[in-house]
Amino acid sequence: MRKHVSRTLIGVAAVSALLLTGCSGGGGGADSGKPNLPKGDEVSTKVDPSLKKLLPEDIQKKGSIDIAVDIPFPPLSAYDANNREIGFDPELGRLLGQKLGVDVVLSKQAFDSVIPSMQAKKHDIIMSGMNDTPEREQTITYVDYTHGGFAILVKPGNPKKITGQSALCGKTVSVQKSTIQGELLRATKCSGAPVTVMELPTDLDALTALRAGKSDAYSADAVVADYVAATTDDGKAYEIVRDPENPAGFNPVYSGIGVLKSNTQLVDAMQKTLQALIDDGSYQKVLERNHMEAYSVKTAEVNQGGKTQ
Numbered sequence: 001m002r003k004h005v006s007r008t009l010i011g012v013a014a015v016s017a018l019l020l021t022g023c024s025g026g027g028g029g030a031d032s033g034k035p036n037l038p039k040g041d042e043v044s045t046k047v048d049p050s051l052k053k054l055l056p057e058d059i060q061k062k063g064s065i066d067i068a069v070d071i072p073f074p075p076l077s078a079y080d081a082n083n084r085e086i087g088f089d090p091e092l093g094r095l096l097g098q099k100l101g102v103d104v105v106l107s108k109q110a111f112d113s114v115i116p117s118m119q120a121k122k123h124d125i126i127m128s129g130m131n132d133t134p135e136r137e138q139t140i141t142y143v144d145y146t147h148g149g150f151a152i153l154v155k156p157g158n159p160k161k162i163t164g165q166s167a168l169c170g171k172t173v174s175v176q177k178s179t180i181q182g183e184l185l186r187a188t189k190c191s192g193a194p195v196t197v198m199e200l201p202t203d204l205d206a207l208t209a210l211r212a213g214k215s216d217a218y219s220a221d222a223v224v225a226d227y228v229a230a231t232t233d234d235g236k237a238y239e240i241v242r243d244p245e246n247p248a249g250f251n252p253v254y255s256g257i258g259v260l261k262s263n264t265q266l267v268d269a270m271q272k273t274l275q276a277l278i279d280d281g282s283y284q285k286v287l288e289r290n291h292m293e294a295y296s297v298k299t300a301e302v303n304q305g306g307k308t309q
Contacts, residue, residue: 047101054269064103066123070111076129089127112178126258131180132305144256148295149249151225152241172196174206174215222249274300
């Protein structure tokens with residue numbers, strides 16, 4: 001979801017350390033208890049009272065929207081040195097709240113539990129770079145906010161000579177549990193031995209497996225793989241394998257804001273609010289701030305994953 005990386009976001013090593021101390025939720029990290037609004041050089045927008053009226057009554061009454069975010073997953077999400085949630089998802093989430101005129105509560109949630117947690121009413125929406133797939137659409141409605149594929153990381157020098165997805169046949173690839181990459185890799189057409197998919201609890205675990213030689217490659221959303229390759233050990237820890245025919249990554253898919261399928265009123269509010277952020281230019285600025293502009297969408301559409309796969 002981006003081509004190049006600056007130091008706007010903290011590096012992977014710092015993310016790993018902050019993971020041990022990062023807050024598990026609550027509207028603004030070090031500023032917990034205060035309204036969770038954009039601050040510093042973060043992108044800001046103006047409130048639109050007409051959009052707030054679209055929200056379900058329970059959210060209007062409590063005056064806040066609870067967002068589940070898998071942290072860390074840079075550049076989509078991370079903690080800064082003050083335990084403030086940063087990255088595309090937290091920053092876009094704050095913009096949604098600001099446009100709607102409600103507070104935002106960002107809750108750290110393991111990726112493989114975000115849907116059950118929302119079903120249990122522990123949060124209102126999911127913003128975790130979640131791919132929009134037909135299977136997930138059986139439970140979740142997506143307001144799609146990015147479009148991109150996955151990329152492959154290998155060790156420096158590419159000792160296994162991996163040149164693309166088909167070259168992963170007979171190899172072991174580490175991925176984060178419950179991500180679409182595992183499904184896509186298992187579906188790889190191989191004339192001989194299939195791809196062995198090593199699913200691990202966190203994205204950091206999957207990266208560590210590659211670095212330790214337990215896997216031959218690592219796969220994640222292109223935006224994440226690109227970030228890791230560019231920032232870890234000054235770009236010397238990994239090499240990225242790209243799809244020469246698609247700069248946005250192998251098997252591009254939509255990702256978006258997840259809302260319970262039954263909550264049609266909230267889906268409508270999220271779609272119209274995201275469209276308002278696209279129209280006023282703040283959505284594009286958040287993408288650019290996080291170097292994800294190659295993965296933008298032009299309009300806020302719903303459930304495009306089910307239409308294109």
